[in-house]
Amino acid sequence: MRQPPITLIGAGLVGALLAQQLARRGIAVDVFEKREDPRHGDAGAGRSINLALAERGLEALRRSALTDEVLQAAVMMRGRMVHGLDGHVDLQRYGLDDSEVIWSVSRHALNTMLLDAAEAAGARFHFGQTLVDADFAQRRIRLADGAGMEREADAATVIGADGAGSMLRALMDRRVPLGARVETLGHGYKELEIPTASALPPGLLPAGSAGRFALEPNALHIWPRGHYMCIALPNVDGSFTVTLFLPNRGPAPSFEQLPDAASARAFFAAQFPDLLALIPDFSRDYDRHPVGTLSTLYLQRWHLQASAVLIGDAAHAMAPFYGQGMNCGFEDATILCDLLAAEPADRTGVFAEFQRLRQPDTDAIAALTLENYIEMRDSVVDPHYLVKRELSARLTELAPQHYMTCYRMVSFTDLPYAYAMQRGKAQDAVLEELLRGATSIRDVDVHAAAATLRARLPPLPVRRHG
Numbered sequence: 001m002r003q004p005p006i007t008l009i010g011a012g013l014v015g016a017l018l019a020q021q022l023a024r025r026g027i028a029v030d031v032f033e034k035r036e037d038p039r040h041g042d043a044g045a046g047r048s049i050n051l052a053l054a055e056r057g058l059e060a061l062r063r064s065a066l067t068d069e070v071l072q073a074a075v076m077m078r079g080r081m082v083h084g085l086d087g088h089v090d091l092q093r094y095g096l097d098d099s100e101v102i103w104s105v106s107r108h109a110l111n112t113m114l115l116d117a118a119e120a121a122g123a124r125f126h127f128g129q130t131l132v133d134a135d136f137a138q139r140r141i142r143l144a145d146g147a148g149m150e151r152e153a154d155a156a157t158v159i160g161a162d163g164a165g166s167m168l169r170a171l172m173d174r175r176v177p178l179g180a181r182v183e184t185l186g187h188g189y190k191e192l193e194i195p196t197a198s199a200l201p202p203g204l205l206p207a208g209s210a211g212r213f214a215l216e217p218n219a220l221h222i223w224p225r226g227h228y229m230c231i232a233l234p235n236v237d238g239s240f241t242v243t244l245f246l247p248n249r250g251p252a253p254s255f256e257q258l259p260d261a262a263s264a265r266a267f268f269a270a271q272f273p274d275l276l277a278l279i280p281d282f283s284r285d286y287d288r289h290p291v292g293t294l295s296t297l298y299l300q301r302w303h304l305q306a307s308a309v310l311i312g313d314a315a316h317a318m319a320p321f322y323g324q325g326m327n328c329g330f331e332d333a334t335i336l337c338d339l340l341a342a343e344p345a346d347r348t349g350v351f352a353e354f355q356r357l358r359q360p361d362t363d364a365i366a367a368l369t370l371e372n373y374i375e376m377r378d379s380v381v382d383p384h385y386l387v388k389r390e391l392s393a394r395l396t397e398l399a400p401q402h403y404m405t406c407y408r409m410v411s412f413t414d415l416p417y418a419y420a421m422q423r424g425k426a427q428d429a430v431l432e433e434l435l436r437g438a439t440s441i442r443d444v445d446v447h448a449a450a451a452t453l454r455a456r457l458p459p460l461p462v463r464r465h466g
Ligand SMILES: Cc1cc2nc3c(=O)[nH]c(=O)nc-3n(C[C@H](O)[C@H](O)[C@H](O)COP(=O)(O)OP(=O)(O)OC[C@H]3O[C@@H](n4cnc5c(N)ncnc54)[C@H](O)[C@@H]3O)c2cc1C
Pocket: 009, 010, 011, 012, 013, 014, 015, 032, 033, 034, 035, 050, 051, 052, 053, 129, 130, 131, 132, 161, 162, 163, 164, 165, 166, 167, 168, 189, 243, 292, 311, 312, 313, 314, 319, 320, 322, 323, 324, 325, 326, 327, 328, 329
Protein backbone atom coordinates (compact mmCIF):
# COMPACT_ATOMS: atom_id res chain seq x y z
CA MET A 1 0.00 0.00 0.00
CA ARG A 2 1.26 3.47 -0.87
CA GLN A 3 1.86 5.52 2.27
CA PRO A 4 0.44 9.02 2.66
CA PRO A 5 3.21 11.66 2.56
CA ILE A 6 5.07 12.79 5.65
CA THR A 7 6.07 16.30 6.68
CA LEU A 8 9.23 16.44 8.74
CA ILE A 9 10.26 19.47 10.78
CA GLY A 10 14.02 19.82 11.25
CA ALA A 11 16.89 18.67 9.04
CA GLY A 12 19.40 18.23 11.86
CA LEU A 13 21.07 14.87 12.42
CA VAL A 14 17.95 12.86 13.24
CA GLY A 15 15.63 14.61 10.76
CA ALA A 16 18.06 14.14 7.86
CA LEU A 17 18.64 10.46 8.67
CA LEU A 18 14.92 9.78 9.06
CA ALA A 19 14.18 11.59 5.80
CA GLN A 20 16.65 9.32 4.00
CA GLN A 21 15.25 6.16 5.57
CA LEU A 22 11.64 7.13 4.76
CA ALA A 23 12.49 8.11 1.19
CA ARG A 24 14.34 4.81 0.66
CA ARG A 25 11.11 3.06 1.65
CA GLY A 26 9.27 4.99 -1.06
CA ILE A 27 7.46 7.31 1.35
CA ALA A 28 7.12 10.90 0.08
CA VAL A 29 8.77 13.23 2.57
CA ASP A 30 9.01 17.02 2.72
CA VAL A 31 11.44 18.46 5.25
CA PHE A 32 11.18 22.04 6.54
CA GLU A 33 14.31 23.40 8.18
CA LYS A 34 14.76 26.75 9.91
CA ARG A 35 18.42 27.17 8.95
CA GLU A 36 19.70 27.83 5.47
CA ASP A 37 21.19 24.80 3.74
CA PRO A 38 24.35 24.04 5.79
CA ARG A 39 25.99 22.62 2.64
CA HIS A 40 26.19 26.12 1.20
CA GLY A 41 27.69 29.25 2.70
CA ASP A 42 30.42 29.24 5.31
CA ALA A 43 28.77 27.07 7.98
CA GLY A 44 31.50 24.49 7.49
CA ALA A 45 34.29 26.99 7.82
CA GLY A 46 33.36 27.89 11.39
CA ARG A 47 34.00 25.99 14.58
CA SER A 48 34.63 22.30 14.42
CA ILE A 49 32.10 20.67 16.73
CA ASN A 50 32.21 16.91 17.00
CA LEU A 51 30.21 14.05 18.45
CA ALA A 52 30.90 10.49 19.52
CA LEU A 53 29.30 7.90 17.28
CA ALA A 54 28.76 4.45 18.80
CA GLU A 55 27.17 1.15 17.76
CA ARG A 56 23.52 2.28 17.80
CA GLY A 57 24.31 5.20 15.53
CA LEU A 58 26.51 2.99 13.35
CA GLU A 59 23.78 0.40 13.01
CA ALA A 60 21.36 3.08 11.77
CA LEU A 61 24.01 4.30 9.32
CA ARG A 62 24.54 0.70 8.13
CA ARG A 63 20.82 0.53 7.39
CA SER A 64 21.25 3.74 5.42
CA ALA A 65 24.34 2.38 3.62
CA LEU A 66 26.39 5.30 4.94
CA THR A 67 28.80 3.68 7.39
CA ASP A 68 31.87 3.61 5.15
CA GLU A 69 31.47 7.22 4.09
CA VAL A 70 30.98 8.42 7.66
CA LEU A 71 33.82 6.38 9.17
CA GLN A 72 36.24 7.69 6.56
CA ALA A 73 35.63 11.12 8.05
CA ALA A 74 35.86 9.98 11.67
CA VAL A 75 38.61 9.42 14.23
CA MET A 76 38.62 6.24 16.30
CA MET A 77 38.56 6.63 20.09
CA ARG A 78 39.64 3.52 22.01
CA GLY A 79 38.99 4.81 25.50
CA ARG A 80 39.22 7.63 27.96
CA MET A 81 42.60 9.26 28.35
CA VAL A 82 42.43 10.60 31.88
CA HIS A 83 44.67 13.61 32.61
CA GLY A 84 45.48 14.11 36.30
CA LEU A 85 46.31 17.49 37.80
CA ASP A 86 49.92 16.30 38.16
CA GLY A 87 50.12 15.72 34.38
CA HIS A 88 49.86 11.93 34.76
CA VAL A 89 47.84 10.31 31.93
CA ASP A 90 46.06 6.98 31.97
CA LEU A 91 44.19 5.32 29.08
CA GLN A 92 41.07 3.50 30.27
CA ARG A 93 39.89 1.35 27.37
CA TYR A 94 36.16 1.34 26.63
CA GLY A 95 35.94 -2.14 25.11
CA LEU A 96 37.81 -5.37 24.68
CA ASP A 97 39.71 -4.51 21.51
CA ASP A 98 39.49 -2.31 18.42
CA SER A 99 36.13 -3.83 17.48
CA GLU A 100 34.73 -1.96 20.50
CA VAL A 101 35.55 1.69 19.96
CA ILE A 102 33.64 4.90 19.48
CA TRP A 103 34.21 7.43 16.70
CA SER A 104 34.60 11.18 16.75
CA VAL A 105 32.78 12.72 13.82
CA SER A 106 32.18 16.33 12.81
CA ARG A 107 28.55 17.38 13.31
CA HIS A 108 28.67 19.51 10.18
CA ALA A 109 30.26 16.81 7.99
CA LEU A 110 27.80 14.19 9.22
CA ASN A 111 24.82 16.48 8.65
CA THR A 112 26.07 17.20 5.12
CA MET A 113 26.42 13.49 4.30
CA LEU A 114 22.95 12.75 5.66
CA LEU A 115 21.36 15.61 3.70
CA ASP A 116 23.06 14.51 0.46
CA ALA A 117 21.94 10.92 1.02
CA ALA A 118 18.35 11.92 1.86
CA GLU A 119 18.11 14.14 -1.19
CA ALA A 120 19.53 11.38 -3.40
CA ALA A 121 16.88 9.02 -1.99
CA GLY A 122 14.14 11.46 -3.02
CA ALA A 123 13.42 13.52 0.14
CA ARG A 124 12.55 17.16 -0.61
CA PHE A 125 14.17 19.82 1.59
CA HIS A 126 12.88 23.35 2.17
CA PHE A 127 15.56 25.39 3.94
CA GLY A 128 15.08 28.74 5.62
CA GLN A 129 11.54 27.66 6.59
CA THR A 130 10.64 27.90 10.29
CA LEU A 131 7.56 26.14 11.62
CA VAL A 132 5.52 28.81 13.42
CA ASP A 133 2.02 27.34 13.71
CA ALA A 134 -0.02 24.22 13.04
CA ASP A 135 -3.71 23.44 12.66
CA PHE A 136 -3.83 19.70 13.28
CA ALA A 137 -7.60 19.46 12.59
CA GLN A 138 -7.19 21.13 9.19
CA ARG A 139 -3.91 19.24 8.56
CA ARG A 140 -2.04 22.48 7.77
CA ILE A 141 1.16 24.00 9.06
CA ARG A 142 2.41 27.59 8.87
CA LEU A 143 6.01 28.43 8.02
CA ALA A 144 8.00 31.65 8.05
CA ASP A 145 11.06 32.41 5.94
CA GLY A 146 14.06 34.49 7.02
CA ALA A 147 12.32 37.72 5.99
CA GLY A 148 9.26 36.86 8.10
CA MET A 149 7.09 36.03 5.05
CA GLU A 150 4.62 33.34 6.04
CA ARG A 151 3.05 30.58 4.02
CA GLU A 152 0.98 27.48 4.65
CA ALA A 153 1.54 23.87 3.62
CA ASP A 154 -0.49 20.67 3.77
CA ALA A 155 0.68 18.35 6.52
CA ALA A 156 -1.50 15.32 7.25
CA THR A 157 1.25 13.71 9.33
CA VAL A 158 4.00 15.82 10.91
CA ILE A 159 7.12 14.39 12.52
CA GLY A 160 8.99 16.77 14.81
CA ALA A 161 12.77 16.34 14.61
CA ASP A 162 13.21 19.98 15.56
CA GLY A 163 15.43 19.46 18.57
CA ALA A 164 15.33 20.19 22.28
CA GLY A 165 13.44 23.49 21.87
CA SER A 166 10.90 21.88 19.49
CA MET A 167 8.24 24.24 18.14
CA LEU A 168 6.12 21.30 17.03
CA ARG A 169 6.13 20.06 20.62
CA ALA A 170 4.87 23.46 21.83
CA LEU A 171 2.11 23.45 19.20
CA MET A 172 1.06 19.88 20.06
CA ASP A 173 1.06 20.80 23.74
CA ARG A 174 -1.28 23.70 23.00
CA ARG A 175 -3.74 21.19 21.54
CA VAL A 176 -3.33 18.40 24.13
CA PRO A 177 -1.02 18.78 27.15
CA LEU A 178 2.02 16.54 26.64
CA GLY A 179 3.09 16.55 30.29
CA ALA A 180 6.55 17.99 29.63
CA ARG A 181 9.06 18.22 32.45
CA VAL A 182 12.45 19.80 31.94
CA GLU A 183 15.14 19.21 34.52
CA THR A 184 18.01 21.62 34.15
CA LEU A 185 21.32 20.29 35.31
CA GLY A 186 22.65 23.50 36.80
CA HIS A 187 25.84 22.95 34.78
CA GLY A 188 26.64 24.49 31.40
CA TYR A 189 29.36 24.02 28.80
CA LYS A 190 31.70 26.05 26.64
CA GLU A 191 33.69 24.92 23.61
CA LEU A 192 37.36 25.74 23.04
CA GLU A 193 39.84 24.46 20.46
CA ILE A 194 43.25 22.79 20.43
CA PRO A 195 44.62 23.49 16.93
CA THR A 196 46.66 21.07 14.85
CA ALA A 197 50.14 20.38 16.16
CA SER A 198 51.73 22.46 13.39
CA ALA A 199 49.97 25.56 14.74
CA LEU A 200 51.63 25.13 18.16
CA PRO A 201 55.22 26.00 19.11
CA PRO A 202 57.13 22.65 19.07
CA GLY A 203 58.28 23.12 22.66
CA LEU A 204 54.67 22.96 23.82
CA LEU A 205 53.86 19.58 22.36
CA PRO A 206 53.46 16.99 25.11
CA ALA A 207 54.87 13.47 25.03
CA GLY A 208 52.36 11.30 23.18
CA SER A 209 51.50 13.92 20.60
CA ALA A 210 51.35 12.21 17.24
CA GLY A 211 51.84 13.70 13.78
CA ARG A 212 49.37 16.48 13.23
CA PHE A 213 47.67 15.86 16.59
CA ALA A 214 48.86 17.67 19.71
CA LEU A 215 47.52 14.84 21.91
CA GLU A 216 47.03 11.11 21.43
CA PRO A 217 44.45 11.10 18.59
CA ASN A 218 42.68 7.80 19.29
CA ALA A 219 41.17 8.71 22.63
CA LEU A 220 38.53 10.82 24.28
CA HIS A 221 40.54 13.00 26.64
CA ILE A 222 39.19 13.90 30.07
CA TRP A 223 40.55 16.24 32.69
CA PRO A 224 38.37 15.23 35.69
CA ARG A 225 38.36 17.71 38.54
CA GLY A 226 35.57 16.65 40.90
CA HIS A 227 32.64 18.99 40.32
CA TYR A 228 33.71 19.97 36.84
CA MET A 229 35.83 18.73 33.95
CA CYS A 230 37.14 19.33 30.45
CA ILE A 231 36.95 16.82 27.65
CA ALA A 232 38.54 16.86 24.18
CA LEU A 233 37.54 14.89 21.08
CA PRO A 234 39.81 14.62 18.01
CA ASN A 235 38.94 15.97 14.57
CA VAL A 236 40.24 14.50 11.31
CA ASP A 237 42.19 17.69 10.53
CA GLY A 238 44.36 17.17 13.65
CA SER A 239 42.57 19.63 15.92
CA PHE A 240 40.57 18.78 19.06
CA THR A 241 37.29 20.25 20.21
CA VAL A 242 37.54 20.90 23.94
CA THR A 243 34.44 21.24 26.10
CA LEU A 244 34.53 22.74 29.58
CA PHE A 245 31.65 21.60 31.83
CA LEU A 246 31.13 23.75 34.90
CA PRO A 247 28.33 24.72 37.34
CA ASN A 248 26.43 27.73 36.01
CA ARG A 249 26.17 29.58 39.31
CA GLY A 250 27.56 29.54 42.79
CA PRO A 251 31.04 29.90 44.21
CA ALA A 252 34.06 29.67 41.93
CA PRO A 253 34.56 27.82 39.79
CA SER A 254 31.30 28.53 38.01
CA PHE A 255 30.47 30.29 34.77
CA GLU A 256 28.96 33.08 36.88
CA GLN A 257 32.30 33.58 38.66
CA LEU A 258 34.31 33.14 35.45
CA PRO A 259 32.43 35.40 33.05
CA ASP A 260 35.36 36.17 30.77
CA ALA A 261 38.70 34.91 29.57
CA ALA A 262 40.62 37.12 31.97
CA SER A 263 39.09 35.40 35.01
CA ALA A 264 38.99 31.95 33.38
CA ARG A 265 42.67 31.98 32.39
CA ALA A 266 43.87 31.94 36.00
CA PHE A 267 41.45 29.10 36.76
CA PHE A 268 42.74 27.09 33.78
CA ALA A 269 46.35 27.82 34.75
CA ALA A 270 45.64 26.29 38.18
CA GLN A 271 43.39 23.38 37.18
CA PHE A 272 44.20 22.55 33.55
CA PRO A 273 47.75 23.91 32.99
CA ASP A 274 48.70 21.28 30.39
CA LEU A 275 45.50 21.92 28.46
CA LEU A 276 45.74 25.71 28.61
CA ALA A 277 49.17 25.48 26.98
CA LEU A 278 47.56 23.80 23.97
CA ILE A 279 44.86 26.45 23.42
CA PRO A 280 46.64 29.47 21.92
CA ASP A 281 43.36 31.26 21.20
CA PHE A 282 42.00 30.67 24.69
CA SER A 283 40.90 34.30 25.23
CA ARG A 284 39.18 34.56 21.86
CA ASP A 285 37.44 31.17 22.24
CA TYR A 286 36.35 31.79 25.82
CA ASP A 287 34.99 35.25 25.16
CA ARG A 288 33.29 34.44 21.86
CA HIS A 289 31.74 31.06 22.50
CA PRO A 290 28.47 31.02 24.41
CA VAL A 291 27.72 28.99 27.52
CA GLY A 292 25.42 26.16 26.44
CA THR A 293 22.69 24.92 28.76
CA LEU A 294 22.23 21.27 29.72
CA SER A 295 18.90 19.73 30.60
CA THR A 296 16.86 16.56 30.39
CA LEU A 297 13.39 16.54 28.85
CA TYR A 298 10.76 14.04 29.95
CA LEU A 299 7.43 13.92 28.10
CA GLN A 300 4.37 11.90 29.05
CA ARG A 301 3.02 11.96 25.55
CA TRP A 302 5.00 11.90 22.30
CA HIS A 303 2.21 11.98 19.72
CA LEU A 304 -1.21 13.34 18.71
CA GLN A 305 -3.10 10.42 17.18
CA ALA A 306 -1.99 10.08 13.54
CA SER A 307 -1.31 13.83 13.14
CA ALA A 308 2.02 14.37 14.84
CA VAL A 309 4.86 12.57 16.61
CA LEU A 310 8.16 13.70 18.14
CA ILE A 311 11.56 12.05 17.68
CA GLY A 312 15.16 12.61 18.77
CA ASP A 313 15.87 15.55 21.07
CA ALA A 314 12.35 16.92 20.48
CA ALA A 315 10.98 13.91 22.40
CA HIS A 316 13.77 13.21 24.90
CA ALA A 317 16.65 15.70 24.99
CA MET A 318 19.35 14.52 27.38
CA ALA A 319 22.69 15.76 28.69
CA PRO A 320 25.72 14.76 26.59
CA PHE A 321 27.72 12.73 29.12
CA TYR A 322 27.13 9.28 27.66
CA GLY A 323 27.55 10.56 24.10
CA GLN A 324 24.24 8.95 23.24
CA GLY A 325 21.79 11.74 22.27
CA MET A 326 22.38 11.41 18.54
CA ASN A 327 22.95 7.65 18.74
CA CYS A 328 19.61 7.26 20.51
CA GLY A 329 17.90 9.57 18.00
CA PHE A 330 19.31 7.49 15.12
CA GLU A 331 17.99 4.33 16.78
CA ASP A 332 14.59 6.09 17.12
CA ALA A 333 14.60 6.87 13.40
CA THR A 334 15.23 3.25 12.39
CA ILE A 335 12.55 1.94 14.75
CA LEU A 336 9.95 4.49 13.66
CA CYS A 337 10.69 3.85 10.01
CA ASP A 338 10.31 0.07 10.48
CA LEU A 339 7.01 0.54 12.32
CA LEU A 340 5.66 2.84 9.59
CA ALA A 341 6.65 0.37 6.90
CA ALA A 342 5.05 -2.55 8.75
CA GLU A 343 1.70 -0.77 9.35
CA PRO A 344 1.16 1.69 6.52
CA ALA A 345 -2.55 2.10 7.28
CA ASP A 346 -2.43 2.77 11.01
CA ARG A 347 -0.31 5.78 11.94
CA THR A 348 -2.10 6.31 15.24
CA GLY A 349 -1.18 2.76 16.21
CA VAL A 350 2.37 3.16 14.93
CA PHE A 351 3.00 6.35 16.91
CA ALA A 352 1.55 4.87 20.10
CA GLU A 353 3.69 1.77 19.62
CA PHE A 354 6.78 3.90 18.94
CA GLN A 355 6.38 5.67 22.28
CA ARG A 356 5.55 2.41 24.09
CA LEU A 357 8.71 0.78 22.74
CA ARG A 358 11.10 3.69 23.09
CA GLN A 359 10.17 5.58 26.22
CA PRO A 360 11.50 3.07 28.79
CA ASP A 361 14.78 3.10 26.89
CA THR A 362 15.05 6.86 26.51
CA ASP A 363 14.24 7.31 30.22
CA ALA A 364 17.00 4.80 31.01
CA ILE A 365 19.68 6.46 28.90
CA ALA A 366 18.75 9.87 30.31
CA ALA A 367 19.32 8.48 33.83
CA LEU A 368 22.55 6.70 32.86
CA THR A 369 23.79 9.92 31.29
CA LEU A 370 23.45 11.85 34.52
CA GLU A 371 25.27 9.09 36.42
CA ASN A 372 28.05 9.14 33.83
CA TYR A 373 28.70 12.84 34.45
CA ILE A 374 29.69 12.00 38.03
CA GLU A 375 31.78 9.05 36.83
CA MET A 376 33.62 11.14 34.22
CA ARG A 377 34.34 14.22 36.30
CA ASP A 378 35.02 12.45 39.60
CA SER A 379 35.01 8.66 39.92
CA VAL A 380 37.57 7.91 37.18
CA VAL A 381 40.33 8.88 39.60
CA ASP A 382 38.75 7.39 42.73
CA PRO A 383 40.81 4.46 44.18
CA HIS A 384 37.72 2.29 44.82
CA TYR A 385 36.52 2.92 41.25
CA LEU A 386 39.92 1.89 39.90
CA VAL A 387 39.94 -1.40 41.86
CA LYS A 388 36.39 -2.03 40.66
CA ARG A 389 37.53 -1.39 37.11
CA GLU A 390 40.24 -4.01 37.51
CA LEU A 391 37.78 -6.57 38.87
CA SER A 392 35.40 -5.64 36.08
CA ALA A 393 38.13 -6.31 33.50
CA ARG A 394 38.92 -9.72 35.06
CA LEU A 395 35.22 -10.70 35.12
CA THR A 396 34.88 -9.63 31.49
CA GLU A 397 37.56 -12.25 30.68
CA LEU A 398 36.45 -14.95 33.10
CA ALA A 399 32.65 -14.73 32.79
CA PRO A 400 31.91 -13.21 29.38
CA GLN A 401 28.48 -14.81 29.18
CA HIS A 402 27.49 -13.29 32.51
CA TYR A 403 29.33 -10.02 32.69
CA MET A 404 29.46 -7.03 30.38
CA THR A 405 29.97 -3.48 31.62
CA CYS A 406 27.01 -1.15 31.26
CA TYR A 407 29.15 1.11 29.09
CA ARG A 408 29.81 -1.75 26.65
CA MET A 409 26.11 -2.70 26.55
CA VAL A 410 25.16 0.91 25.81
CA SER A 411 27.94 1.73 23.38
CA PHE A 412 28.76 -1.51 21.59
CA THR A 413 25.49 -3.49 21.42
CA ASP A 414 21.88 -2.90 20.52
CA LEU A 415 20.61 -4.31 23.82
CA PRO A 416 17.80 -2.00 24.99
CA TYR A 417 19.05 0.86 27.16
CA ALA A 418 16.58 -0.12 29.91
CA TYR A 419 18.04 -3.63 29.98
CA ALA A 420 21.59 -2.26 30.06
CA MET A 421 20.73 -0.04 33.02
CA GLN A 422 18.96 -2.76 35.01
CA ARG A 423 21.62 -5.40 34.26
CA GLY A 424 24.39 -2.91 35.00
CA LYS A 425 22.90 -2.19 38.42
CA ALA A 426 22.49 -5.89 39.21
CA GLN A 427 26.14 -6.54 38.26
CA ASP A 428 27.29 -3.53 40.22
CA ALA A 429 25.56 -4.80 43.37
CA VAL A 430 27.43 -8.12 43.06
CA LEU A 431 30.76 -6.35 42.45
CA GLU A 432 30.31 -4.10 45.47
CA GLU A 433 29.66 -7.17 47.60
CA LEU A 434 32.74 -8.93 46.23
CA LEU A 435 34.87 -5.86 46.88
CA ARG A 436 33.74 -5.36 50.49
CA GLY A 437 36.89 -4.63 52.50
CA ALA A 438 39.15 -4.90 49.42
CA THR A 439 41.62 -2.13 48.60
CA SER A 440 43.40 -3.96 45.79
CA ILE A 441 42.46 -6.56 43.21
CA ARG A 442 44.84 -8.91 45.09
CA ASP A 443 42.30 -8.96 47.94
CA VAL A 444 39.74 -10.65 45.68
CA ASP A 445 39.69 -14.27 44.50
CA VAL A 446 38.70 -13.47 40.93
CA HIS A 447 37.80 -17.07 40.00
CA ALA A 448 35.47 -17.33 43.00
CA ALA A 449 34.08 -13.91 42.04
CA ALA A 450 33.32 -15.15 38.51
CA ALA A 451 31.59 -18.21 39.97
CA THR A 452 29.49 -15.99 42.25
CA LEU A 453 28.47 -13.84 39.33
CA ARG A 454 27.51 -16.89 37.25
CA ALA A 455 25.45 -18.24 40.14
CA ARG A 456 23.66 -14.96 40.82
CA LEU A 457 22.85 -13.62 37.37
CA PRO A 458 21.33 -15.23 34.27
CA PRO A 459 23.47 -15.30 31.13
CA LEU A 460 23.44 -12.17 29.01
CA PRO A 461 21.23 -12.23 25.91
CA VAL A 462 23.10 -13.28 22.78
CA ARG A 463 24.65 -10.18 21.35
CA ARG A 464 23.98 -9.15 17.78
CA HIS A 465 27.15 -7.90 16.08
CA GLY A 466 26.93 -5.14 13.51
C1 LIG B 1 27.78 19.65 23.94
C2 LIG B 1 27.03 18.47 23.36
C3 LIG B 1 27.73 17.33 23.03
C4 LIG B 1 27.06 16.23 22.50
N1 LIG B 1 27.77 15.11 22.21
C5 LIG B 1 27.13 14.03 21.72
C6 LIG B 1 27.85 12.85 21.40
O1 LIG B 1 29.08 12.78 21.58
N2 LIG B 1 27.17 11.78 20.91
C7 LIG B 1 25.82 11.81 20.72
O2 LIG B 1 25.25 10.80 20.28
N3 LIG B 1 25.11 12.93 21.01
C8 LIG B 1 25.73 14.02 21.49
N4 LIG B 1 25.02 15.15 21.78
C9 LIG B 1 23.57 15.16 21.56
C10 LIG B 1 23.23 15.46 20.11
O3 LIG B 1 23.81 16.68 19.74
C11 LIG B 1 21.73 15.51 19.93
O4 LIG B 1 21.11 14.41 20.56
C12 LIG B 1 21.36 15.52 18.46
O5 LIG B 1 21.88 16.67 17.83
C13 LIG B 1 19.84 15.49 18.30
O6 LIG B 1 19.51 15.58 16.95
P1 LIG B 1 18.10 16.16 16.52
O7 LIG B 1 18.10 16.08 15.04
O8 LIG B 1 17.02 15.51 17.30
O9 LIG B 1 18.11 17.68 16.99
P2 LIG B 1 19.05 18.86 16.46
O10 LIG B 1 20.38 18.35 16.09
O11 LIG B 1 18.95 19.94 17.48
O12 LIG B 1 18.33 19.34 15.12
C14 LIG B 1 17.10 20.04 15.14
C15 LIG B 1 16.93 20.75 13.80
O13 LIG B 1 15.63 21.36 13.78
C16 LIG B 1 15.73 22.68 13.28
N5 LIG B 1 14.62 23.46 13.83
C17 LIG B 1 14.46 23.87 15.11
N6 LIG B 1 13.29 24.55 15.24
C18 LIG B 1 12.72 24.56 14.02
C19 LIG B 1 11.50 25.10 13.51
N7 LIG B 1 10.63 25.78 14.30
N8 LIG B 1 11.20 24.93 12.19
C20 LIG B 1 12.06 24.25 11.38
N9 LIG B 1 13.23 23.72 11.82
C21 LIG B 1 13.55 23.87 13.11
C22 LIG B 1 17.11 23.14 13.78
O14 LIG B 1 17.59 24.21 13.01
C23 LIG B 1 17.94 21.87 13.62
O15 LIG B 1 18.52 21.78 12.35
C24 LIG B 1 25.66 16.28 22.29
C25 LIG B 1 24.96 17.44 22.62
C26 LIG B 1 25.64 18.53 23.15
C27 LIG B 1 24.86 19.75 23.50
